[in-house]
Amino acid sequence: MLYREVGEFKPSYKKDQQTFPIRLDRYGYYAILAFAFCVIPFLINDYWANAILLPFLIFGIAAIGLNILTGYCGQVSLGSGGFMAVGAYACYKLMTGFPDLNIIFCIMLSGGITALVGIMFGLPSLRIKGFYLAVATLAAQFFLIWLFNKVAWFYNYSASGQITAPERTLFGEIVTGANATPEVAYLVCLSFLVVLAMVARNLTRGSVGRKWMAIRDMDIAAEIIGVNPLMAKLTAFGVSSFYVGIAGALLFSVYLGAVEVGEVFGIQKSFIILFMIIIGGLGSIFGSLAGAAFLVAMPVVLKNVMVGQLGWAVDLAAHFEFLIVGALIIFFLIVEPHGFAMLWRIIKEKLRLWPFPH
Amino acid sequence: MTATDSYQTPDGRTIGPNVMEMRNISLRFGGVKAIQDISFDIHEGEIRAIIGPNGAGKSSMLNVINGFYHPQEGEILYKGEVRKPMKPYEIAYQGIARTFQNIALFKGMSTLDNIMTGRLTHMKTGMLEQIIWSGRAEREEVENRAFVEHIIDFLEIQTIRKTPVGRLPYGLQKRVELGRALAAEPSLLLLDEPMAGMNVEEKEDMSRFILDVNDEFGTTIALIEHDMGVVMDIADRVVVMDYGKKIGDGTPSEVRNNQDVIDAYLGVSHD
Numbered sequence: 181m182l183y184r185e186v187g188e189f190k191p192s193y194k195k196d197q198q199t200f201p202i203r204l205d206r207y208g209y210y211a212i213l214a215f216a217f218c219v220i221p222f223l224i225n226d227y228w229a230n231a232i233l234l235p236f237l238i239f240g241i242a243a244i245g246l247n248i249l250t251g252y253c254g255q256v257s258l259g260s261g262g263f264m265a266v267g268a269y270a271c272y273k274l275m276t277g278f279p280d281l282n283i284i285f286c287i288m289l290s291g292g293i294t295a296l297v298g299i300m301f302g303l304p305s306l307r308i309k310g311f312y313l314a315v316a317t318l319a320a321q322f323f324l325i326w327l328f329n330k331v332a333w334f335y336n337y338s339a340s341g342q343i344t345a346p347e348r349t350l351f352g353e354i355v356t357g358a359n360a361t362p363e364v365a366y367l368v369c370l371s372f373l374v375v376l377a378m379v380a381r382n383l384t385r386g387s388v389g390r391k392w393m394a395i396r397d398m399d400i401a402a403e404i405i406g407v408n409p410l411m412a413k414l415t416a417f418g419v420s421s422f423y424v425g426i427a428g429a430l431l432f433s434v435y436l437g438a439v440e441v442g443e444v445f446g447i448q449k450s451f452i453i454l455f456m457i458i459i460g461g462l463g464s465i466f467g468s469l470a471g472a473a474f475l476v477a478m479p480v481v482l483k484n485v486m487v488g489q490l491g492w493a494v495d496l497a498a499h500f501e502f503l504i505v506g507a508l509i510i511f512f513l514i515v516e517p518h519g520f521a522m523l524w525r526i527i528k529e530k531l532r533l534w535p536f537p538h
Numbered sequence: 539m540t541a542t543d544s545y546q547t548p549d550g551r552t553i554g555p556n557v558m559e560m561r562n563i564s565l566r567f568g569g570v571k572a573i574q575d576i577s578f579d580i581h582e583g584e585i586r587a588i589i590g591p592n593g594a595g596k597s598s599m600l601n602v603i604n605g606f607y608h609p610q611e612g613e614i615l616y617k618g619e620v621r622k623p624m625k626p627y628e629i630a631y632q633g634i635a636r637t638f639q640n641i642a643l644f645k646g647m648s649t650l651d652n653i654m655t656g657r658l659t660h661m662k663t664g665m666l667e668q669i670i671w672s673g674r675a676e677r678e679e680v681e682n683r684a685f686v687e688h689i690i691d692f693l694e695i696q697t698i699r700k701t702p703v704g705r706l707p708y709g710l711q712k713r714v715e716l717g718r719a720l721a722a723e724p725s726l727l728l729l730d731e732p733m734a735g736m737n738v739e740e741k742e743d744m745s746r747f748i749l750d751v752n753d754e755f756g757t758t759i760a761l762i763e764h765d766m767g768v769v770m771d772i773a774d775r776v777v778v779m780d781y782g783k784k785i786g787d788g789t790p791s792e793v794r795n796n797q798d799v800i801d802a803y804l805g806v807s808h809d
């Protein structure tokens with residue numbers, strides 16, 4: 181009975197609608213934020229930043245983005261990798277074309293450009309649905325990768341075909357390039373994630389989010405209630421792509437520093453982000469993050485345990501990873517489509533009643 | 539009685555002038571003539587029933603009214619003006635709301651969210667304001683929540699406020715769907731078989747809600763219903779359709795005594 185709603189009478193609708201209605205949740209959230217911003221930067225090292233923290237933060241943003249489109253608005257996309265590439269290449273072109281432009285603006289503008297591209301590829305969604313839309317986004321994925329490979333303008337005609345992030349600073353600290361420190365890279369990505377997660381939360385709890393969910397659940401009924409289906413879908417494509425684009429820009433500029441498009445933004449990335457939201461929970465911001473954390477951390481943990489401790493071969497561990505992910509996806513698709521987010525809610529419901537089962 | 543002006547009902551309510559007039563509507567799907575040259579009107583404040591055997595074209599008529607189907611012939615006058623062909627979501631903004639024959643709730647949302655979604659036509663804040671949330675977006679949310687709570691009280695569904703609608707029994711789902719339509723504060727409410735599949739008790743509840751909506755909010759209602767007892771009880775005027783044609787139009791007692799109607803519909807069992 182430590183965790184409970186009792187004694188938390190909600191005196192107003194405003195209180196009832198807040199993000200963490202239960203006090204303990206709210207304090208937990210503040211504690212995590214404080215820890216993430218004030219403690220981790222002092223503990224962080226290259227290994228933790230590169231293996232776990234940066235990929236988690238960046239793919240967390242991408243997963244929230246895809247969840248807005250797929251989980252909230254019901255439009256399946258297999259093009260996330262391609263849209264991340266749009267963000268990365270937009271960021272590269274902006275950084276090299278406007279050397280004086282602040283890196284934060286570059287990243288945000290990259291998100292904006294990706295949003296426009298996403299809206300363009302979202303246009304067919306008015307006519308085609310479900311499986312066929314998924315195939316159309318798959319086509320977008322292949323087209324975009326092909327485009328960035330073929331058109332040399334995108335990589336400034338560099339001989340390797342790669343794009344490399346020049347050094348940029350923020351408040352005097354190096355953010356991109358080889359000399360960036362892990363704590364700065366971490367803080368930049370963390371700030372983006374926290375702000376974008378809050379924005380996503382606000383968008384999904386109000387009328388914009390209800391329009392998306394209405395389209396997802398019953399598009400005919402949505403229409404007679406006043407939802408313009410094309411507008412609802414295009415805003416979802418736009419917002420979602422904005423997030424995915426920012427993730428791509430961060431992945432390129434802050435995390436990797438240099439990118440070869442087919443390797444980094446290939447179809448596997450689209451699938452991994454989709455798996456994140458399936459395992460984490462469709463239609464949940466928290467679930468997006470849980471799924472991202474899980475799929476980023478699991479290979480690292482498995483590798484440490486199986487290769488490091490048990491002395492298994494590396495490729496055996498890799499196969500094992502596929503097995504686990506595959507089993508989990510099947511499990512969640514069949515048993516619990518709301519993923520970790522729902523499991524977490526169920527645990528909390530049990531906790532609320534504990535120690536009395538009724 | 540097909541008055542074009544106000545009239546008085548037997549129970550003493552004053553019905554206003556017509557809000558909606560269908561003029562010579564014809565609707566075909568390929569070779570199927572779903573609606574053939576039908577005209578009728580709906581007056582302000584009345585409960586207008588549309589009855590007829592299965593496949594008569596009743597649902598198609600509602601779909602014409604709220605813009606899902608566009609009739610090949612005829613015109614629709616709403617509030618005195620000829621209505622241009624419009625999309626369903628534009629018609630929602632004109633104050634027309636409806637429920638469906640087969641429940642069309644948002645399965646992934648709670649009762650509260652379903653009914654809140656019905657308020658969309660009243661929510662004006664843009665995306666930027668919602669991103670910031672505090673300020674206009676939050677205020678708008680709270681105001682509309684208060685209105686929705688009013689509907690929840692009215693329909694006596696307080697206890698299922700936060701329940702995902704998919705878990706509700708059929709009768710309650712129908713009620714939530716009515717709530718979602720009411721949330722729009724429609725001037726014309728279309729109900730497609732609101733009592734289908736209900737037991738006697740649930741039908742009585744639903745009839746009471748429909749009468750109360752009409753009475754308390756002054757909402758004009760057009761409903762399709764198969765249960766003749768219910769129709770006779772609550773409708774002010776009735777349109778009778780059969781095979782896409784209108785075969786009767788008038789007060790319940792007039793319709794009941796109309797020989798065409800008796801032949802086509804009342805004499806035949808439809809269960």
Ligand SMILES: Nc1ncnc2c1ncn2[C@@H]1O[C@H](COP(=O)(O)OP(=O)(O)OP(=O)(O)O)[C@@H](O)[C@H]1O
Nearest residue numbers: 567570572590591592593594595596597598599639
């Ligand atoms: N979208 C459509 N495409 C083709 N035919 C249709 C369509 N909608 C309705 N119809 C046909 O139009 C006719 C009228 O159907 P409608 O659903 O309006 O009947 P109804 O009076 O509502 O019947 P019920 O009492 O069974 O609900 C039927 O023959 C039906 O098959």
Ligand SMILES: [Mg+2]
Nearest residue numbers: 596597598639
């Ligand atoms: Mg019907």
